[in-house]
Amino acid sequence: MLIGRIQEIWRHPVKSMAGEKLSECIVGALGIPGDRGWALRDEKTREITNGKRIPLLMQCAAAYEEQPNDGAMPPVGISFPDGSCINSNDPQVNARLSEVLGKDVTLWPLQPASNKAHYRRAKLSSRLAGRLSKFKSFQAMLPTLTRFGSMNVALREVFSREAGEPIPDISILPPEVLEFTSPPGTYFDAFPIHVLTTASLLAMSKNNPAAIWDVRRFRPNFLVETAPEIEGLIETNWIGKTLRIASVELKCEIPTARCGMTTHAQKELPKDPSVLRSIVKDADQNLGVYASVLNGGKIRIGDRVEII
Template sequence: MRKLGVVQEIWRYPVKGMAGESLNRCQLTAQGLLGDRLWAVRDTLRDEVQSCKFRPRLLQVKASWDTSGAEPVKLELLFPDGSRLASNSKDVDERLSALLGRTSTLEALESDTNLRRYKADADDSWLDELKATFEREPGEPLPDFSDLPQDMIDFVSLPGSYFLVSPFHLLTTASLNYLQQLHPDSDWDVQRFRPNLVVDTLDAEAGLIEQAWLDGRLQIGEAELRCTSTAPRCGAITRAQQHLPADKSLLRTVVREADQNLGIYADTLTAGELRVGDPVYMRD
């Protein structure tokens, strides 16, 4: 096995589209990190689960699992004004609706959760909506939408989950450092890019090195992952979060300098605990 680096950060996002929480350790399951994206916000008029692609103001709310008390673990939301509400608060739907400007409800993932994509008519207006979220300027490439699987046409997330493409996303410090050097005026805070895992590559290599890991198998402690696909970036990375200003130039840099991809997706081969400081190896 070849050592690639060490785990620098672990991030979990209890609510689809919202900012998440930094962890020192977390169990990796077949469905991604334990507790990741188990809730979502539904636009009641469209009857559709929303993401930060379509509702970027979701990023201004931080979601976390409250494990401090003797009671069962509960979901807590931190709003931009500093107020905190539990998921079972009678005011939570009203607060989210006011923030998003759309009547919305917070809901947990269940076996019968409706994940169907909203389609106003029989044409491809839904695809035009999706393309618009990537916020490309004239001459900039879009991801290839020509051969989407039927599930991505019919559903807003992978059936049975609130994950859009994959249950696990990782990013390296090498990639962030590379883009920071090319565009130093921007804040390349990792939270803009919503990874589950940040790998510190220890200056062993430079550039967008995780793109070369595709189809490879990573060993982290007892856990094993297969690197599956690139992560094309949309306008969500440019949006304001509680401590981050909006910055459209970030997307221009990623499209121009990183072939519009930053980070990669992965699937779980073997479950196990991930911990900050764990070495990351590429299996032979």
């Protein structure tokens, strides 16, 4: 079934910073090489951080100086809100990032998956929950456990939920993301690919026409321009199905639960809490879909997107 065509391709060199729009890309087992290839660590907590905790990160931008591959990450150039720039090779890069962001942070390329300490969450309770989540019986209990107490409070903070709003079902997440800030060996939130459609953006703009439903708020890898007859939040129907784009096959794993990062100011985009309020109310908290890679290959702007 034809869904549409690839309208935009995005790679985000530094986690939570503005990314690069590409005309084509290679997709491997870990997604687009170089996507979320770098991240910042909060030196106070010794934990990988993001735009949820440091919203100003989203007003910075990053671009590679050479094309990355599946090996070591190449140097990255970072642009700050005031227009100044710095390179990841600059000895002053950590000091400059800390000055701009108002926190003691350091910039890190991807580390091997075996370096679990690099990815581990700081809170002991998160580590314990992560280890317990390897057991299916504990995973089944998570929707109940997170309705009350400290877990509910923590998740409301993470996902920027107001009183009375639901929280996402974290039992569908990969178990390791409870213990670690990302699956070890990556800086992804959950899965290596994120897909969003113009149909979903249009549906949300009808629900909340005062908001700016710009793709940059949602940070997908692929924006699919849907066929004219396709309407609504169609990614909801893709879970468990396979997308084919040229020779690439992607398994749609889980819906993309949204958090406060969608509301933060970016270049040319104002802060707007109504974006998240609308997603929670009108889209069951989700917008887009996370996917894993079944078969890699090259994707170009204009490639057909099909459900197979």
